[in-house]
Amino acid sequence: MIQLTSFDLSLGALLVGALALTSMRIYPGMARQLLIAALRTAIQLTLIGLVLKVLFANxxxxxxxxxxxxxxxxxxxxxxxxxxxxxxxxxxxxxxxxxxxxxxxxxxxxxxxxxxxxxxxxxxxxxxxxxxxxxxxxxxxxxxxxxxxxxxxxxxxxxxxxxxxxxxxxxxxxxxxxxxxxxxxxxxxxxxxxxxxxxxxxxxxxxxxxxxxxxxxxxxxxxxxxxxxxxxxxxxxxxxxxxxxxxxxxxxxxxxxxxxxxxxxxxx
Amino acid sequence: MFQVSKLSRQGLSGISFSLEDSERVCLSGPSGSGKTLLLRALADLDPNTGRVALDGVERNTMPATDWRRQVALLPADSRWWAATVGEHFEDARSPQFPALGFEPDVLGWEVERLSSGERQRLALLRVLANQPRVLLLDEPTANLDPDNISCVERLVADYQSHSKAACLWVTHSRDQVRRVADRLLVLDDQGLHEESPA
Known part of the structure; x- marks a missing residue:
């Protein structure tokens, strides 16, 4: 399997950032919600990855x-x-x-x-x-x-x-x-x-x-x-x-x- | 035959009165005095305390569905949940449709296309189909023209004369009180008291 680097992920994040920036004009509140949700995804998934790593080990x-x-x-x-x-x-x-x-x-x-x-x-x-x-x-x-x-x-x-x-x-x-x-x-x-x-x-x-x-x-x-x-x-x-x-x-x-x-x- | 004693609920306290067989009692009072709240409590639609009994049987000893069939509330505006009239009647052979000026095919009519007078007359028939012992009418003719008003008044009188049911009729109209009432009860900030219907 090809490993993803942090750089690969930040390229993906650029897309969400661009969407947030563009949507500021249409609905500013939406941009904020979008960024918070994206941040939650990154943090929550990283945490669960670490938890699963430990859990799988024992x-x-x-x-x-x-x-x-x-x-x-x-x-x-x-x-x-x-x-x-x-x-x-x-x-x-x-x-x-x-x-x-x-x-x-x-x-x-x-x-x-x-x-x-x-x-x-x-x-x-x-x-x-x-x-x-x-x-x-x-x-x-x-x-x-x-x-x-x-x-x-x-x-x-x-x-x-x-x-x-x-x-x-x-x-x-x-x-x-x-x-x-x-x-x-x-x-x-x-x-x-x-x-x-x-x-x-x-x-x-x-x-x-x-x-x-x-x-x-x-x-x-x-x-x-x-x-x-x-x-x-x-x-x-x-x-x-x-x-x-x-x-x-x-x-x-x-x-x-x-x-x-x-x-x-x-x-x- | 219908006894209410010390009925209390949010907005009302200590209401007591009784209705006799075939009796038609009007209930008046200023807006906001709690007439609708009282009727809703009698039909057991909102939490309330006190003793309410029909022919000596306390309402809590019978299922709520049986109680509401026998102590039937008709609001000012009727509500319909299906497309055609017939779907709202459990027994489609109600003999009263022709007597009320409805064609035999009324059961196939679309509810959407009924006039307000037709709606209210059919809503009354829907209630009467359960053969209630007590009718609670909450301004049943408030939105109707004179022809429909007399039609509803006649229908209630006919039903009471052959069923011996009692009726509590909320109305703001003094003329209607004079036409239909045996007694008049008034609900205001002093509570419930009796006045002359004349």
Whole structure:
């Protein structure tokens, strides 16, 4: 594999710098966000590279578990930050984090122990990248779905309550929104699977091929990953919808918008 | 048959009154006095405390869905969630459509194309299809022309006369109070009290 030097990377960074400079004229705030995100990518990836280096050297279940939980904690914060109207209190963080834990961790365990079946199953070289990809994509699905769900509940509160007034259950009153929300959680992975190989070459497969792996082997891994991501995003979205609906309605099936932040806020 | 005692919620406290079979009671009061809040609390749409019972049965002993079918709230503006009228009716054989001047094909009509009068009359029919024991009407004729107003008033009276349902009717119109009310309740900053409807 051809090694990249710092000079190679700074050439790439020049591109982001040029984009930031140009976008100053259109939307100055965007340029700042772009630079911060680029800086975060560089720092976070460098750090994880160092962490993985140490982790690969001594394959220890405790360390793998700790890193996994850290990744989950950050993903939970990320889901919360992307909500325009998030749930108040612990639920704002909890719904996303618990849903991701349920889907991503279960599916990662299943893939490591049953499908790939390496020994030990928690071998960090497999466990961490796999969980990372699952979490990243599940996070996208869940945050899109939750954002849509809380926003729709807020905007369509009169329709929801009109149905409650007619004696409909919260499941009936929310059925139309639930379909839209489920769709928005699944559309990214459905689009990715539909376009894979024809329009786009998925990142992981491309990485393996760049690293010198035989294309057919890389493809098999990519197909597996796509299926796992579909499961993770789909079941994660279902779980998130389930918890969110339970929180949005109380035991007397009242729509409780007071459990959402009334001031729309979004960090980006 | 419908008893409310010491009902309190955000914006209201200690409301007590009762309605008898077939009784039609108007509720008036200045804007912001809490008439809509009261109706929402009675339909159990917002958290509230106090005892509310129908035919001696306390509402917390029955599922919220059953309660709202029997104690039905009709707001001033109706909301629709599907494209055609029929999708909003569980039982499409409601016999009252012709009596209200609707063609038999009304169930296939698009909601988008209904006039405000048609919307409100159909919204009332949608509520009546559940055979409620208590009707909570929140300015049901506020946005209607005189023909539609008398149509809605007649429909409510007909329903009450054969079902014995009670009705609490929020209105700002003194004329409407004189036309429809058996009793008049007024909600203001003094609380809830009774006045003569005449």
């Amino acid at each position: 394959s220890n279940l405790l360390w793998v578990a700790l890193l996994s939980l850290l990744m989950l904690a950050v993903a939970g914060r990320e889901v919360m930050a992307r909500q325009h109207r998030r749930f108040t209190g612990r639920w704002g963080y909890g719904i996303g984090a618990v849903s991701m834990f349920i889907s991503s961790f279960t599916i990662a365990l299943f893939a490591l122990a049953v499908v790939i079946g390496n020994d030990p199953w928690y071998q960090p070289q497999y466990a961490i990248p796999l969980l990372g990809m699952l979490l990243g994509n599940t996070m996208n699905g869940i945050s899109l779905a939750l954002d849509r769900l809380t926003q729709s509940a807020w905007e369509q509160r009169e329709v929801i309550e009109a149905r409650l007034m007619l004696g409909h259950s919260e499941q009936q009153a929310f059925s139309v929104i639930r379909q839209q929300v489920f769709r928005s959680g699944l559309i990214p992975i459905i689009n990715a699977m539909a376009a894979a190989g024809i329009v786009s070459l998925p990142g992981m497969m491309t990485g393996q091929i760049l690293a010198g792996a035989p294309p057919v082997e890389a493809v098999k891994y990519q197909i597996l990953i796509m299926f796992l991501i579909a499961g993770g995003a789909g079941f994660g979205t279902m779980a998130a919808i389930h918890f969110a609906v339970r929180r949005l309605f109380d035991d007397r099936m009242r729509l409780r918008l007071d459990r959402l932040h009334s001031n729309p806020s979004s960090s980006r």
